[in-house]
Amino acid sequence: MSTEWRFDAIGTRWEIQTSRPLDAAERETVARTVERFDAAWSRFRPDSVVSALGREPGAVAAPPDTVAMLDAFAEASAATAGAVNPLVGASLDALGYDAEISLRAGAPVAAPADWRRLLTWDERMLRLSAPAVIDVGALGKGRLVDRVLNAVGEFGDGDDIVVDASGDLTVRGATVRVGLEHPFDPTRAIGVWEVCDQALCASATNRRAWGDGLHHVLDARTGAPVRTVVATWAVAPEAMLADAAATALFFDGGAALCAQWGVAWVRMLSDGRVEYSPDCPAELFTRGTTVEG
Amino acid sequence: MIRPARPVRIGAAALGVAGAIALVGCSASTDATTDTSSGVTTDTSTDDSAGTSNGASAGAYADGTYTATGSYQTPESVEQVEVTITLDDGVITAVEVVGDPTRRESEEYQAQFIGGISDAVVGRSLDEISVSRVAGSSLTSGGFNQAVDEIKAEAAAG
Numbered sequence: 001m002s003t004e005w006r007f008d009a010i011g012t013r014w015e016i017q018t019s020r021p022l023d024a025a026e027r028e029t030v031a032r033t034v035e036r037f038d039a040a041w042s043r044f045r046p047d048s049v050v051s052a053l054g055r056e057p058g059a060v061a062a063p064p065d066t067v068a069m070l071d072a073f074a075e076a077s078a079a080t081a082g083a084v085n086p087l088v089g090a091s092l093d094a095l096g097y098d099a100e101i102s103l104r105a106g107a108p109v110a111a112p113a114d115w116r117r118l119l120t121w122d123e124r125m126l127r128l129s130a131p132a133v134i135d136v137g138a139l140g141k142g143r144l145v146d147r148v149l150n151a152v153g154e155f156g157d158g159d160d161i162v163v164d165a166s167g168d169l170t171v172r173g174a175t176v177r178v179g180l181e182h183p184f185d186p187t188r189a190i191g192v193w194e195v196c197d198q199a200l201c202a203s204a205t206n207r208r209a210w211g212d213g214l215h216h217v218l219d220a221r222t223g224a225p226v227r228t229v230v231a232t233w234a235v236a237p238e239a240m241l242a243d244a245a246a247t248a249l250f251f252d253g254g255a256a257l258c259a260q261w262g263v264a265w266v267r268m269l270s271d272g273r274v275e276y277s278p279d280c281p282a283e284l285f286t287r288g289t290t291v292e293g
Numbered sequence: 294m295i296r297p298a299r300p301v302r303i304g305a306a307a308l309g310v311a312g313a314i315a316l317v318g319c320s321a322s323t324d325a326t327t328d329t330s331s332g333v334t335t336d337t338s339t340d341d342s343a344g345t346s347n348g349a350s351a352g353a354y355a356d357g358t359y360t361a362t363g364s365y366q367t368p369e370s371v372e373q374v375e376v377t378i379t380l381d382d383g384v385i386t387a388v389e390v391v392g393d394p395t396r397r398e399s400e401e402y403q404a405q406f407i408g409g410i411s412d413a414v415v416g417r418s419l420d421e422i423s424v425s426r427v428a429g430s431s432l433t434s435g436g437f438n439q440a441v442d443e444i445k446a447e448a449a450a451g
Contacts, residue, residue, distance in 0.1 A: 136365035167428040179419055183428025188416030190426055202428035231429055255406035266415065278408035 004074025008132040009034045009099065010042070011180065017162035023213045026155050037065070043089050043135050050134040054089070055179045062126040069136055069143055070121050072240060076138065076248045077115070077220075079257035084248055085111040085220030087119060089133025111220035140169050142201050149239070163239075165248055167214060170199035170239045181281065183231040190274060191266065191284035195237070199239035203246040219251065231266040233282070234258065 003021045007014050009031075016022070016030070040049045040063035049063050070084075076084040088111040112118055112132060120127045120135070128134070136143075149163045149170050160173035169178070176197040179189035183204050193200060230256075234245035245263040248254035258265050258277055266276045266284065274284055358379045419427065 005295060023365040039432055064330075162426075164426055169426060169428065177421060177424045178423075179424035179429075181427045181429040182414070182416040183429060185416055186429075188418055189422055189424065189427065190416055190424055193428075200428055233428060259406050271413060274411045274414050276408050276411075277406070280408055284411060284414065285417045286414050 009029075009036055010141070011044075011164045012141075013164070014148075014166070015164040016148070017160070017164070018152065018155075019159035022152070022155065026152075029155075030148055030151055033147050034144065037140075037147060040064070041132055041136050041140055047127075050136075052128055053128050054133050056133060057128045057130055057132075059125050059127040065143055065147075066121050066126050067123055068240065069139060072139055072244050073136070074116065074257040075260075076244050076257060078212075079260070080248050080251040082113055082221050082243075083219045083253070084136070084138055085113075085115050086136055086219045087111045087115045087132045088138075089135035111223065112221055138247040139240050141165055142199065142239035142241070144245075145170050145199065145239035146178055149151065153224055166197070168201040168239055168243055169195075171195045180216035180233050180266060181231075182286075187291055189285070190268060191282050193233065193235065193266075193282040195235060198235050198237060198257035199242045200233060200235045201239055201242035201246045202231065202233045203250070228270055229267050230270050232265065234263050234265040236263045248258075260287070 002017050002019050004015055005022055005027065006016075020088065022030070038045065038048070043046045043050060043054075045051060049060060049114075053060050073086045077086075084176075090111065112130075115132075118132060120131050122236060143162050145165050145168050148165075149161060149172065152161050152163065153172065161171070161177060162174065163170050166180075176193055177192050178195055178200055180191040180193060181202070182188040182190050221289045229250045232246045232249040234242045234249060236242040236245060241261055241263060245254070245258050245265060248257045249265055249267050255265070255275075255277065257263075262281075264277045264280045266274060266280060266282050268274050274286060276282065276284065
């Protein structure tokens with residue numbers, strides 16, 4: 001017997017599956033976890049830490065998750081030659097994925113290539129030296145999934161837990177068979193991935209998982225949307241790494257990053273073919289397969 | 294660099310399992326109940342999980358194979374995809390997508406980090422495969438919907 005609690009937060013649907021219903025106090029703890037994260041990192045809230053910092057550059061006390069997320073950003077950015085970049089917010093704004101969700105697209109705007117110089121961090125402080133729009137969408141939802149899992153895990157019981165934030169999900173105890181949604185037909189799957197004590201994160205270029213375009217995948221070097229890869233899936237011990245990997249896999253260098261991080265993956269190309277990592281255990285529904293190398 | 298054969302399993306062998314198994318494997322924990330009470334923010338209750346939808350019935354349309362072209366929903370609108378749908382008894386039984394990717398990574402790069410590449414995937418209806426969750430999203434839904442609308446119009450006319 002398991003029970004599922006559904007709610008909407010950060011613009012997407014969440015489902016938390018546990019062996020017993022969470023009580024009011026436990027749900028409040030989860031809600032606070034989400035609220036704290038959102039208050040620090042949302043680029044859609046003018047009162048968030050990153051929004052305020054972006055408007056008035058300087059130094060602020062580093063919110064929790066700063067080092068974990070920005071260190072991962074630094075690795076993903078290096079691996080993809082700058083295609084992944086946490087200052088991509090202005091590029092998203094330019095395409096209409098702005099705080100007002102105007103969806104009025106202007107010309108693409110590249111993110112600052114020297115973001116490592118503009119944005120610096122340590123355990124205590126987060127510093128920005130010029131106005132910029134910080135956007136942690138490449139891995140932020142995964143980090144929050146990890147946070148929520150940890151919060152629920154501390155309720156005890158050693159239960160089976162599934163935290164599913166609309167496609168970015170993590171599983172403890174149980175094994176969950178996850179369908180890999182066909183990017184062109186949500187009633188079908190291109191494969192199945194059995195996940196146990198791991199996180200699986202999916203990304204697709206038209207996705208607006210935060211309800212605000214936060215998952216829209218741009219190449220930070222040009223500010224233009226990616227084209228060659230249409231959907232990615234990555235499995236890692238932590239959802240933050242799976243989320244970051246799913247983003248990086250849209251670009252050259254993403255597969256190398258996954259090898260470095262030990263992340264298994266599948267991605268679908270715009271011609272309908274599917275690539276996968278050397279160690280990928282997913283079952284794929286394909287007409288035929290050629291194995292290279 | 295020589296890589297051992299990939300462990301990806303291709304095909305239909307494990308697909309026959311019927312029924313709705315919520316959790317399998319490591320621990321038996323099934324029979325999920327659902328609680329949709331409002332939690333962190335408002336609960337709109339309109340966005341049900343995609344996993345429950347059934348195979349895209351298009352009952353009013355003539356059987357056959359239809360092809361239409363849609364374009365990516367990007368500011369540049371550069372990438373075109375061709376979507377071919379087969380209707381059988383009014384139900385979509387196959388979806389194929391053909392596109393023209395702009396650039397591929399180098400052969401050397403592929404050999405090192407990519408386990409393999411398949412021919413075009415053949416999607417299976419979520420009804421046919423026993424899964425408890427679905428991960429992904431409707432990429433280029435604008436382009437796809439545009440293509441599907443054209444297909445429906447064509448089929449209705451036929």
